[in-house]
Amino acid sequence: MSELAAGGGQHPALQHHFRDLEQQKAASSLGMWVFIAQEILFFGGIFMAYIVYRIKYPEAFVAGSHHLSWQVGFFNTLVLIGSSLTMAMAVYSAAIGKSRRVVGFILATVLLGSVFLGVKYFEYAEKIGPCLPGASGVGCLVPGERFDASALGVSGEAAGHTQIFYSLYFGMTGLHALHMIIGIPILLVIARAAWKERYSPEWHTPVEMVGLYWHFVDIVWIFLFPLLYLIGAH
Amino acid sequence: MMTTQAPTLPEKHYLNAGYGWRSWLLTTDHKRIAVLYLISITAMFALGSFYAALVRWNLLVPDGSHMSAETYNKAFTAHGVIMVFFFLIPSIPATLGNFLIPLMIGARDLAFPRINLLSWYIYVFGAAITLYALLAGGLDTGWTFYTPYSTVYAQSNVVIAVVGVFVTGFSSILTGLNFIVTIHTMRAPGMTWFRMPLFVWAHYATSIIQVLGTPVVAVTILLVALERIFHFGFFDPNRGGDPILFQHLFWFYSHPAVYIMILPAMGVISELITCFSRKRIFGYSFIAMSSLAIAVIGFLVWAHHMYVSGMAVYSAMVFSALTYLVAVPSAIKTFNWTATLYKGSVQWDTPMIYVFCFIGLFLIGGLTGLFLGNLGTDVHLTDTYFIVAHFHYIMVGGAIMGYLGGLHFWWPKITGRRYLEAWGKVSSLLIFVGFNLTFFPQFFLGYVGMPRRYHVYPEEFQVLNVLSTAGATILGFGYLFPFSYLTYSVFKGRPAGNNPWKAKGLEWTTTSPPPAHNFDETPTVTEEAYDYATPPKEKSALV
Amino acid sequence: MSGPHVLPVRVYLGIFAALSVLTAITVATAQFDFGPLNNLVALGIATTKATLVVLYFMHARYSGKLTAVVIATSIGFLFILFFLTLTDYLSRAWAL
Numbered sequence: 090m091s092e093l094a095a096g097g098g099q100h101p102a103l104q105h106h107f108r109d110l111e112q113q114k115a116a117s118s119l120g121m122w123v124f125i126a127q128e129i130l131f132f133g134g135i136f137m138a139y140i141v142y143r144i145k146y147p148e149a150f151v152a153g154s155h156h157l158s159w160q161v162g163f164f165n166t167l168v169l170i171g172s173s174l175t176m177a178m179a180v181y182s183a184a185i186g187k188s189r190r191v192v193g194f195i196l197a198t199v200l201l202g203s204v205f206l207g208v209k210y211f212e213y214a215e216k217i218g219p220c221l222p223g224a225s226g227v228g229c230l231v232p233g234e235r236f237d238a239s240a241l242g243v244s245g246e247a248a249g250h251t252q253i254f255y256s257l258y259f260g261m262t263g264l265h266a267l268h269m270i271i272g273i274p275i276l277l278v279i280a281r282a283a284w285k286e287r288y289s290p291e292w293h294t295p296v297e298m299v300g301l302y303w304h305f306v307d308i309v310w311i312f313l314f315p316l317l318y319l320i321g322a323h
Numbered sequence: 324m325m326t327t328q329a330p331t332l333p334e335k336h337y338l339n340a341g342y343g344w345r346s347w348l349l350t351t352d353h354k355r356i357a358v359l360y361l362i363s364i365t366a367m368f369a370l371g372s373f374y375a376a377l378v379r380w381n382l383l384v385p386d387g388s389h390m391s392a393e394t395y396n397k398a399f400t401a402h403g404v405i406m407v408f409f410f411l412i413p414s415i416p417a418t419l420g421n422f423l424i425p426l427m428i429g430a431r432d433l434a435f436p437r438i439n440l441l442s443w444y445i446y447v448f449g450a451a452i453t454l455y456a457l458l459a460g461g462l463d464t465g466w467t468f469y470t471p472y473s474t475v476y477a478q479s480n481v482v483i484a485v486v487g488v489f490v491t492g493f494s495s496i497l498t499g500l501n502f503i504v505t506i507h508t509m510r511a512p513g514m515t516w517f518r519m520p521l522f523v524w525a526h527y528a529t530s531i532i533q534v535l536g537t538p539v540v541a542v543t544i545l546l547v548a549l550e551r552i553f554h555f556g557f558f559d560p561n562r563g564g565d566p567i568l569f570q571h572l573f574w575f576y577s578h579p580a581v582y583i584m585i586l587p588a589m590g591v592i593s594e595l596i597t598c599f600s601r602k603r604i605f606g607y608s609f610i611a612m613s614s615l616a617i618a619v620i621g622f623l624v625w626a627h628h629m630y631v632s633g634m635a636v637y638s639a640m641v642f643s644a645l646t647y648l649v650a651v652p653s654a655i656k657t658f659n660w661t662a663t664l665y666k667g668s669v670q671w672d673t674p675m676i677y678v679f680c681f682i683g684l685f686l687i688g689g690l691t692g693l694f695l696g697n698l699g700t701d702v703h704l705t706d707t708y709f710i711v712a713h714f715h716y717i718m719v720g721g722a723i724m725g726y727l728g729g730l731h732f733w734w735p736k737i738t739g740r741r742y743l744e745a746w747g748k749v750s751s752l753l754i755f756v757g758f759n760l761t762f763f764p765q766f767f768l769g770y771v772g773m774p775r776r777y778h779v780y781p782e783e784f785q786v787l788n789v790l791s792t793a794g795a796t797i798l799g800f801g802y803l804f805p806f807s808y809l810t811y812s813v814f815k816g817r818p819a820g821n822n823p824w825k826a827k828g829l830e831w832t833t834t835s836p837p838p839a840h841n842f843d844e845t846p847t848v849t850e851e852a853y854d855y856a857t858p859p860k861e862k863s864a865l866v
Numbered sequence: 867m868s869g870p871h872v873l874p875v876r877v878y879l880g881i882f883a884a885l886s887v888l889t890a891i892t893v894a895t896a897q898f899d900f901g902p903l904n905n906l907v908a909l910g911i912a913t914t915k916a917t918l919v920v921l922y923f924m925h926a927r928y929s930g931k932l933t934a935v936v937i938a939t940s941i942g943f944l945f946i947l948f949f950l951t952l953t954d955y956l957s958r959a960w961a962l
Contacts (some may be wrong), residue, residue, distance in 0.1 A: 106432035107509075108845070116434040116508040122933055123500045123534055126940035131538035133944040134572050135546065138557055140948060141568055141955055159893060166889050174882040177923045184872045232562075233554045250563045256555035260546065297925075304923045308916045314889075315908040319896035507932065535943045571951045622946055626954065638954040 102292050114294050121298045125305045128268075132309055135264065139257050139316065146250040151321035152243040153254030156230075158212070162318035165208050166310065172201035173307040180300045183283070183293035191283040191296060198303065199276050202269055209266055216255075232256045258317055265313060268306045275299055330820025332739050333834040340839040351436035352839055357422035358737070359443050364410055364418065365806070367450060371405035372799055374398050379761075379792040387779040395778040396463035397479070403466030404457065408488055409450055411722055412495055412580060415587035416502070416533075417446070419729050420526045422737060424502060426830035426837060427520045429511025429846045434504040438497050446494040453487030456480035465776060467577070470558035470569040474550040482551055485544045492541045495583075499533030502526050511829070513848030520828055520852055521610050525590025528614035532579045532586075532621065540576035543569065567632050574625035582621040584718060585685075586614055588725025589656055592681050595728050596660050598826040599675035600667025603853040606659035613652035620649040630701050639698055646696035653689055657682060672824070673747030677728030680755050684720025688713055691766065706776075709769025715762045727754070727805060734809060735823045739836040740816030742808050750804035757801045760794025827853050871928045881922045888915050 100110050107113040143150050179194035219237070220229035229235045232255050238248035279299050282288065288296060337354045340346075347355060377398040381389045390398070421439065425432050433439050456462055462484045464473040473481050506527050510519070546557050547569070556562030558569045597604040604610065626634060626642040660682060669675065691713040694700045704710065735741055764787040769775075773784050780788065822831040829846055830837075850857065892911040900907055921927040926937060 106430070106436060112508055116504050118929070119507055119932060119936070120435060120500060120504045122936045123503055126936050127496050127500070127534045127538045129940040129944055130535050130947075131542050133947055134539040134542035134575075136944075137572060137947055137951055138546070138568060141565065141951070142557075142563075144955060145565075146563065159896070163889065163893050167886060170882065170885045170889065173885075173919060173923055174878060177878045177881075178875070181872065181875065181878065231553070232556055246563075252556050253563050256549075256553075256557060260549060260555065264542075301924055304919050308919050311915045311919070312909075312912050315892050315896070315912055319892065319908060321904075531939075535940065539947065567954070568951075571954065575947055575951075622943060623950065626950070634954045635957040635959070637957040638950075641950070641953055 100292060102287075102294075110292060114292075117294045117298055121301045125301060128305060132261075132264065135257070135261055136312075139261065142250075142253050142257065143320075146247065146253060148243060148247040149250035150254050152238075152241040152247065153251045153258070154318060154320035156241050157258070157318045159318045161208060161212060162314050165205050166314045168201050168205045168208070169307050169310050172198045172205070173304050175201060176300045176303045180293070180296050183288045183296040184290055186290045188283050188286050188288060191288065191293075192280050195276050195280040195283065195296075199273055199280070202273055202276075202303075206266060206269060209262065213259075230255050231259070261313055261317065265306065265309050268309070272299070272303055272306060276303070330818045330823075332818045333836070333838070335838060336739065336834060336836040337839040338739075338836050349440075351432070351440055353421050353425055353433050353436065353439055354737075354837065354839075356439050356443055357418050357420075360413060360417040360421060360446070363443070363447060363450070364414055367405055367409040370454075371402055371410055372802070374402035374405065375795065376799060378402055379795040381778065382780070382788045383792050385780050385782045385785050385788070392778040393463060394461075396465075396776070397457075397461035399776060400462045400465050401457045404453065404462065404484065404488070406718075407466055407580070407584075408491055409446075409453070411584040411718060413446060413498070414584075414722070414726050415591065415729060416498055416526055416529060416583075417442075417494075419522075419591065419726075419733060420502065420529075420587060421498075423733065423830055424505060424523055424526060425509070426833065426841055427523050427828060428506065428509060428514050429829050429842060429848065430505065430509040431841050433501045434509055435501050439501055442494045442497040442501070445497070446491055449487050449489075449491030449494065451487075452490060453484055456484035456487055467573065468544060468547055468569075469573075470547065470550070470566045471560065471564075474547055474558055475561075482548045485548045489541050489544055489548075492537045495533045496537045499530035499537075502530040503534065506530075511846050511848055514829075515848075517608060517611070518848055518850075518852050519611075520590075521593035521604065521607065521614075522587075522590040524611040524614050525586045525593070528618040529583050529586045531615075531618050532583050536576040536579040536583075536622070539572060540580075543572040543576075546572075567629065567634055570629050570632055570634075571626065574628045575622070578625040578628065579618070579621045581714070581717070582617050584722045585725075586617060588681065588722045588729075589614070589653075591725045591729035591732070592660060592678055593656075594826075594828070595674045595678045595732055596663050597853045597855065598732075598824055599670045599672060599678065600663050601670070601855050602663060602667035603851075603855055604659065605662035605665075606655075607852060610656050610659050613655045616652040617649065620645070620652070624649050624696075627696055627701070630698055631705055636698075643696055643698045647693070650689065650693060650696075653685075657686065657689075671748075672731075673742075673744060673751055674728045674732040674824075676748060676751040677724045677731065680751065681721055681724040681728065684716050684724060684758070688716030688720055691716065704769055706774055707769035708765040708773045708775055711775050712762045712765035712769060715765075719758055719762070724754075727751070730805070730809070732824065733830075734812070735819030736830055736833075736835050736837070738813050738816070739819055739834075740812045741819045741823060742812040742816060746804060746808040750801055750808075753801035753804065754798060757794050757796075757798030761791050761798055762794070764788075764790045764794075822859055825859055827855060827859055831859065871925075873922065873925075873928075877922060881918050884918060885915050 103110055104113060107116065175194045175197040179191050179198065182190035182194055216230035219225060219227055220231045220235045226235045227237055228240055229237045232252040236252050238251050241248065241251050243251060276299060279295055282295065337352055347359065350356060377390070378395070381387065381395050381398070383389065387395065421433070460480050462481065463479045464477050464481060468481070468485065506523060549555050550557055550559065556564045558564045558566050560566065593604055593610055624642055624646040626639060627646045630639050691709070695704060695710065695713060731742065731747055768784055768787050771784070773780050819835045821834055829848070832846065833841060888911050892908060895907050920937065926933055
């Protein structure tokens with residue numbers, strides 16, 4: 090018997106080049122984990138820069154971090170962890186065959202993710218606003234010509250080095266936010282498929298895979314929060 | 324197989340399984356995608372060769388009168404960027420790897436056929452962006468984008484080029500991801516890890532490097548772009564940044580990248596040498612494990628590119644010691660290949676000629692690497708033509724010879740046709756002579772101190788430079804031969820039959836060209852790899 | 867993913883609670899100066915949180931050896947990047 094021949098009784102989600110659904114699921118899972126592996130190294134590069142400059146300019150990092158609002162960061166961290174909970178619940182719901190709940194939990198994840206991004210927008214606006222043409226420049230925290238270190242409470246060389254802290258702040262949180270901005274439409278696509286009852290306890294791999302991605306993005310923030318917001322808060 | 328009549332092409336195969344643009348541009352067949360890559364990278368190779376010709380043209384005379392210094396900088400930069408990112412990195416994996424890996428392990432396709440097609444589109448898109456940067460104004464930073472020149476002082480298309488290379492990196496990452504998943508999850512029954520062809524092992528090791536290394540250079544060049552646009556200051560000493568940090572992050576990928584370029588070629592050599600010695604390869608598991616060893620140890624040595632950069636000398640010592648370690652697995656392979664020849668029955672077909680070219684030239688390239696890994700001698704030799712000669716011996720004498728050997732070996736399988744063997748032999752000799760004449764003099768030039776990337780040089784170096792340019796001309800001419808007769812064979816070559824080389828391996832059990840779906844029934848593997856003591860099974864065209 | 871292993875809801879809620887508590891702890895401990903231990907405490911808590919997410923939310927605990935190898939390898943190579951680069955920065959005889 091040719092197990093490769095297309096025949097009746099095959100799961101509609103089975104792709105023709107796979108022997109069976111088990112092989113397809115194993116491949117999808119390994120594929121997503123390998124993708125996450127490369128994401129770890131991708132963020133790793135900018136974390137390396139962070140490590141080097143934190144060692145070089147401890148005072149500037151303390152000053153820069155102190156100026157960030159740890160309350161806002163704390164709130165956002167809880168929001169993102171909450172979105173990981175709703176994502177895990179979405180996968181759970183798919184595994185027990187409750188498609189409506191899958192949709193609900195994914196939308197909750199999207200909502201929480203959007204709250205996070207909304208908060209980030211206000212955080213950025215506060216720092217970027219003063220730098221825009223026509224603005225006073227006071228409190229501008231975008232590295233470059235208009236950078237204003239006066240509110241940070243350091244002087245001399247450390248004041249200049251706070252630019253590196255803020256470069257890393259924008260670079261790291263920006264890269265992280267970009268990953269969320271990419272993730273949200275993908276979540277909506279999965280939600281739509283769930284709405285159309287495409288998933289079952291037997292096969293809900295796309296929900297699991299997007300879940301892995303979302304949890305990874307959460308983990309990056311778990312490290313970013315203390316490294317950026319909580320340096321020398323004492 | 325010996326039959327009384329000449330082989331014919333199968334009636335249906337992957338090349339005629341659909342006609343028209345859409346059947347090619349929307350294909351998910353790994354074999355067609357391999358052909359798409361073959362065409363694209365050949366085009367990029369031609370462009371990279373053109374820039375090489377410009378470089379060698381300038382170096383015919385010592386006073387730089389053939390072109391301005393700016394033009395020269397743009398020429399060697401374009402040559403490097405194109406050859407590294409758009410030719411060598413994808414070459415064997417994206418063409419031969421894509422075509423052969425599913426066939427070699429008895430699968431119907433790669434794990435993610437649509438991602439495979441996406442990889443090709445990403446490659447083409449990245450190439451288009453980079454070509455725009457190179458052709459509309461040019462890039463003069465060298466392919467290495469060193470800071471702070473690239474971030475602060477260069478007046479060329481740095482950001483556009485960086486975006487192009489960034490995009491193309493994802494083609495490499497996705498190819499590696501696809502291969503890793505395919506090899507883990509889609510091997511046919513009986514195809515255990517240690518029965519896999521060494522070509523597959525080589526690509527597995529390569530894929531690990533692609534997945535773990537490429538993202539780091541991707542984020543690094545992203546930082547270069549951000550720095551250039553927003554003046555962030557990561558790599559600018561005036562803002563407290565460290566240019567050497569760029570070099571660490573850049574070379575963390577770019578050293579393993581050279582193993583991305585050579586490991587697949589080594590995989591090809593393993594396949595060819597066993598077939599054309601009619602003997603099971605010596606030390607199969609050592610060769611397999613040494614591929615993994617190269618992939619891992621290759622990540623530990625990057626700062627040997629940075630000894631004179633201003634990095635700490637104690638750290639440099641650590642990297643130097645590790646660099647000597649990475650030579651060991653390559654040597655293990657070379658010993659095993661040589662041992663395979665012993666008491667074998669050597670057939671001197673074109674692919675085997677390329678094998679011998681590879682072994683000799685890779686040996687020279689590898690040994691000269693030892694002088695460079697050594698801290699003391701590297702201070703004298705770094706940034707000279709010794710380096711240029713060293714890496715071209717590996718990348719051209721090694722990787723390209725492996726690529727050409729593999730292309731000739733599997734050409735009958737890919738196209739169903741035989742090329743003209745006499746032309747193959749003549750071309751290989753022409754390429755070998757041209758290559759050595761180009762690059763051997765450069766070892767001497769480097770030794771006596773001619774710096775690389777300089778528009779002018781002292782008059783006393785002219786003779787060697789003229790020899791080098793003469794060699795480059797012969798080499799360039801030589802490349803035209805396989806391009807011509809291989810293309811000709813597609814239309815007019817004799818049908819090859821399933822297994823013209825009487826080789827072992829699942830790919831030779833299918834028709835030439837293979838059917839679109841590779842195997843009618845999943846094969847079950849019962850024998851060890853390269854069991855040349857047992858003749859290849861006689862099989863009908865339909866497996 | 868492993869077979870039909872489905873974790874009960876209380877596991878997810880428990881992990882969420884643990885993560886929230888650990889986040890509060892990391893904010894609280896940031897108020898104190900443990901000297902050289904500051905970074906260790908902060909990163910230790912972050913690593914614990916990340917581990918919980920990987921093991922339970924991402925089901926790595928129930929996913930087999932290959933998943934564990936992929937995770938370990940990527941973290942391992944990340945540490946190679948950090949460690950070997952720091953051999954340069956930490957051994958520079960002059961000012962960093």
